[in-house]
Amino acid sequence: MELTSEEVKKVADLARLTLSEEEVEQYREQLSAVLDYVEQLNELALDGVTPTTHAVGQQNVLREDEARPSLGLEDVLYNAPAHTRRQFLIQAVLEDE
Amino acid sequence: MNRFEAVIGLEVHAELMTNAKMFCGCRVVDSVEAPPNSAVCPICLGMPGMLPAINRRAVEFALRVALALNCEIQAENVFARKNYFYPDLPKGYQISQYELPLARHGWLEISLPGGAKRRVGIRRVHIEEDTGKLTHLDGEGSLVDYNRSGVPLLEIVSEPELHSAEEVYAYAVRLRQILRYLQVNSGDLEKGVLRVEPNISLRPQGSSEFGTRTEVKNLNSFRALAAATEYELQRQEAILRQGGEVAQETRGWHEGRRETFSQRSKEEAEDYRYFPEPDLPPLFVDKAWIDRVRQELPELPAAKVDRYQEDLDLSHYDASVLTEDRPIAEWFEAAVKAGGEPKRVANWIINNLFALINESQQEITSIRVTPEGLVSLLKLVDEETISHNSAKDVLVEMFKTGKAPDAIVGERGLAQISDEQALEHIVSKVLALNAQQVQAYLEGKEQLQGWFVGQVMRETRGKANPELANELVTKLLERRR
Numbered sequence: 065m066e067l068t069s070e071e072v073k074k075v076a077d078l079a080r081l082t083l084s085e086e087e088v089e090q091y092r093e094q095l096s097a098v099l100d101y102v103e104q105l106n107e108l109a110l111d112g113v114t115p116t117t118h119a120v121g122q123q124n125v126l127r128e129d130e131a132r133p134s135l136g137l138e139d140v141l142y143n144a145p146a147h148t149r150r151q152f153l154i155q156a157v158l159e160d161e
Numbered sequence: 162m163n164r165f166e167a168v169i170g171l172e173v174h175a176e177l178m179t180n181a182k183m184f185c186g187c188r189v190v191d192s193v194e195a196p197p198n199s200a201v202c203p204i205c206l207g208m209p210g211m212l213p214a215i216n217r218r219a220v221e222f223a224l225r226v227a228l229a230l231n232c233e234i235q236a237e238n239v240f241a242r243k244n245y246f247y248p249d250l251p252k253g254y255q256i257s258q259y260e261l262p263l264a265r266h267g268w269l270e271i272s273l274p275g276g277a278k279r280r281v282g283i284r285r286v287h288i289e290e291d292t293g294k295l296t297h298l299d300g301e302g303s304l305v306d307y308n309r310s311g312v313p314l315l316e317i318v319s320e321p322e323l324h325s326a327e328e329v330y331a332y333a334v335r336l337r338q339i340l341r342y343l344q345v346n347s348g349d350l351e352k353g354v355l356r357v358e359p360n361i362s363l364r365p366q367g368s369s370e371f372g373t374r375t376e377v378k379n380l381n382s383f384r385a386l387a388a389a390t391e392y393e394l395q396r397q398e399a400i401l402r403q404g405g406e407v408a409q410e411t412r413g414w415h416e417g418r419r420e421t422f423s424q425r426s427k428e429e430a431e432d433y434r435y436f437p438e439p440d441l442p443p444l445f446v447d448k449a450w451i452d453r454v455r456q457e458l459p460e461l462p463a464a465k466v467d468r469y470q471e472d473l474d475l476s477h478y479d480a481s482v483l484t485e486d487r488p489i490a491e492w493f494e495a496a497v498k499a500g501g502e503p504k505r506v507a508n509w510i511i512n513n514l515f516a517l518i519n520e521s522q523q524e525i526t527s528i529r530v531t532p533e534g535l536v537s538l539l540k541l542v543d544e545e546t547i548s549h550n551s552a553k554d555v556l557v558e559m560f561k562t563g564k565a566p567d568a569i570v571g572e573r574g575l576a577q578i579s580d581e582q583a584l585e586h587i588v589s590k591v592l593a594l595n596a597q598q599v600q601a602y603l604e605g606k607e608q609l610q611g612w613f614v615g616q617v618m619r620e621t622r623g624k625a626n627p628e629l630a631n632e633l634v635t636k637l638l639e640r641r642r
Contacts (some may be wrong), residue, residue, distance in 0.1 A: 078432060080246050117239050117437035125442050129179050129218035132186030134200045140307075141198070150197040151304035154248050156297065 065099040067092050165363040165401065167394050168371060169329055170284075170321035173336060175346045176291060176354040177222045177313035183290045184213030184256065184441075189312050192294060193352050197306035205290075205311030207252030213440055215240075219288065219313035220444065222345040223263055224454040226315060227286045229339050229461060232267030234451050238288075238444040243433045248305050249293040257316075259435040262287035263446070269319070269339075270463055271331040276477070281332055282320030289314045315345075321360065321371070326390040333357050333383055338462055342487045351381050359386065361393045363401060372397075373407040377421055379414050389414040393421050465490055473503035482511055488526045496532035501539060509535060513553060517560045529563030530556065538566040545626055551575045579626040581633070584617075587625070588633045591616045592641075602638055610634060 072092045076083045083091065137150060146153040179189055185204035204211040227234055241259035267283035291314045293307040317336065323329050337355060340346040348355050362374035377393055380386045397407050412421040460468075462484045469480035484490045489510070496506045514535070518525060538559065542552045547570055558569045570576055578584050591613060592599055602609045613634045617625050 074432075078244075078434070118439070118442055120442065122442035123445050125214055126217040126220070126444075127181075127184075127186070127214040129181050129216050130186060131181045131188035134187045134202050135206075137198060140201055140206070146302075149304060150199075151296070151306050152198075152248075154303050154305060156300070156302050 065096060065103060067096045067099070164366040165398055166366045166368075167324050168321045168362050168364060168374075169323040169325075169390065170360045171319045171323065171329060171332055172358045172360065172376075173317040173319075173333070174291075174356040174358075175226075175315045175317065175340055176309075177219050177315060177345050178347065179216055179218050179222065179313055181216060182311040183216050183219050183288070183313040184311055185211075187311065190308055191352070192306070192309045192312075192354075195308055197304075198308060201307045201310065205251075206307055207250075207310075213256065215441060215444060216313060220263075220446070221454060222313070222343070223286065223288050223315055224446065224451065225343045225345060225458060226317070226340065227264035227267065228451070228455050228458060229343055230264070230267040230269055230283045230286065230317070232264035232283060232286055234264050234446055235261055236445055236447070237261055238263055238446060240288075240438040240441045240444070241435045242438050243289075243435055245431075245433055247292075248303065249295050249310070251293065251307060251310060255290060255292065256438055256441070257289035257435075258287035269332065269335060271328065271335050273331055274327065279328075281322050281328075284318045284320050286315060286317050289316060321362075323359075326387045326394065329359055329390045330383055330387040333386055335462075337383075338485065342459055342461055344487075350383070353381070356380075357383075357386050359390050359393075361390060361397065362407070363394065363397045372401075373409050375407065375409065375421075376411045377414055378411060378424065381416075385414055385416060388419060389421055392419065396421065459487065462487075462490075469503075473497065475503060475507055479504075479507045479511060483507060486525075488524065492525050492532055496535050499533045499536040501532070501536040505539060506535065509539070509556075513556055514560075517557065521560075528560065530559045534559055534566060541566055541570060545577065545579050546570060547575050548577050548623070548627060550623065551577065575624065577624045577626050578621055579629060581629065584621075584625055584629055585633055585637070587620055588613075588617055588630070588637050591620055591634075592637055599638065599641060603642060610638065613638065 069088050069092055072088050072095065073083070075095075076088070076091075141147045141150075141152070144152050176189075177183075181187060182189060182200075182205055185202050187200045187202050187205055190200045204213055224234065238258065239261040240256050242254040243257045243259070244254045246253055262285045264286040265284065267286070268280045269283060270278055270280050272278055291309050291312040293305050293310040296304040296306070298304065319332065323332055337346075337348040337350075340355070341348045346355055350357070356378075357380055358376055358378050359380075360374045360376050362372040364370060364372040375393060375397070377389045380389055393412070400407055408423075411424045413424045414421055465484040466477070466480045469475040469483065470477060473480075475483070483493045493506060493510055496510075497503050514525075514528075514530065517530075518528060521528075535556070538552055538555055541547050541555075542549055546567075547555065551570075552566075555566050555569050555573075555575065558564065558573075559566060562569075578587075595613070595616065598609055598612065602613075614627070614631050617630045617634060618627070621630075
């Protein structure tokens with residue numbers, strides 16, 4: 065299945081990635097190949113098979129409503145590039161344009 | 162000139178008051194009071210390798226709401242990933258429900274001013290998780306607190322069947338009341354545990370097509386909800402009348418300026434790329450579970466209002482006031498159960514107890530007067546041990562000290578004088594002391610009778626049985642003719 069450059073740019077945009085024109089072409093080819101690979105599934109005869117969302121037969125895996133200790137602040141912020149006042153400090157958030 | 166019809170649907174987000182979060186063991190804390198990031202773990206921080214698991218009680222709470230809203234419960238529930246990037250969402254996706262929500266096709270009955278009732282359709286109720294909280298610093302970036310991340314959240318979407326700000330208000334108030342009755346949400350709009358967002362559009366009267374809608378956010382009170390809805394309807398009408406087009410967008414509400422403003426345009430359709438959450442196997446809700454939750458549902462306010470009117474003979478007003486909050490209704494019902502006459506108990510609660518509660522800024526659940534205590538107090542009035550007026554003072558004392566009414570009556574010597582001989586003696590004394598007025602009475606100034614009763618009450622410091630005093634004054638005066 066051949067993807068268009070526009071489709072690649074849209075996916076990149078959704079993933080907040082900035083791609084050069086060469087990269088767009090590179091990913092267009094690679095992603096198209098991935099879709100071709102997955103497309104083999106369409107060759108299976110699936111008439112009469114109920115669609116499912118999960119491959120494993122599990123259901124109703126529930127946890128009881130019991131509060132347990134949370135992480136200490138040091139661990140919480142350990143990987144944060146910046147933090148202050150017990151909180152993660154990030155670049156100013158601008159509304160999506 | 163053609164007229165427009167308002168078409169409004171409400172999207173309500175309600176956090177569920179569970180102990181732990183939706184998919185992890187972190188405590189659900191007050192997001193305003195708790196120290197930032199004090200209730201977070203790898204799961205609600207979206208760290209690699211984490212595995213969420215569904216909180217059973219959150220599902221149970223959601224079922225309560227779905228059943229109270231007369232919904233059809235779906236047997237098979239599938240959770241879905243709603244993908245978008247925003248710093249309050251550490252995983253890069255929110256776990257929600259999409260194609261297979263918990264419940265659909267319900268209705269909520271709203272009461273409109275003037276007493277009319279109307280059913281508003283509920284399109285769907287689904288379970289999801291709340292996001293973290295951002296605080297924007299002026300020019301220095303933003304702070305992120307993830308305490309709220311992963312708190313169980315219920316999304317309740319109405320059909321676009323509301324047609325005025327008044328109806329929007331009525332719907333929101335009724336829904337909040339039910340959530341509080343079900344003890345799944347505190348209903349605090351200011352803290353954001355309950356968030357109400359109207360989708361508003363206009364169309365020419367009689368048209369079957371929908372106009373372009375706007376969504377209003379940041380509404381932290383019901384008054385703001387009604388005002389913003391009204392403002393938005395007028396704004397859209399002005400645009401349409403001038404031949405313009407309403408832009409599809411999200412608008413905020415500016416409380417100070419009392420107007421809505423554009424926040425985010427929705428020109429590009431959102432692309433959330435929903436897909437089934439692979440980390441959570443499907444959730445099946447069987448009939449036994451539904452039946453049990455249904456059985457445990459409390460009597461809801463609408464049913465109580467009807468029952469209070471039909472069985473207890475209360476007015477619509479009294480019934481509505483007493484059922485506004487579940488603890489009040491339960492207090493009232495406990496008093497009736499303890500032998501109180503419903504109408505009278507209702508009057509005492511509404512006319513006396515509410516004032517004391519408001520004055521002391523307490524909740525009915527924390528006051529020292531018990532329903533049984535009020536009933537004993539009323540019994541003292543019935544037995545003519547104390548007058549109606551003294552009873553009000555005794556209630557104040559009960560409220561302050563938590564003492565039993567008969568103890569207070571004893572301590573303060575409030576027992577009223579109902580002994581005929583004793584009272585007759587006092588009346589004679591009053592008449593003897595006021596010979597002039599007695600003369601005037603006998604000469605035809607009969608309105609003085611009330612004055613004599615007043616003197617008797619004064620002499621006894623209010624403890625004379627008023628009816629008996631009245632009777633004796635007339636009897637003794639007439640005897641002097």
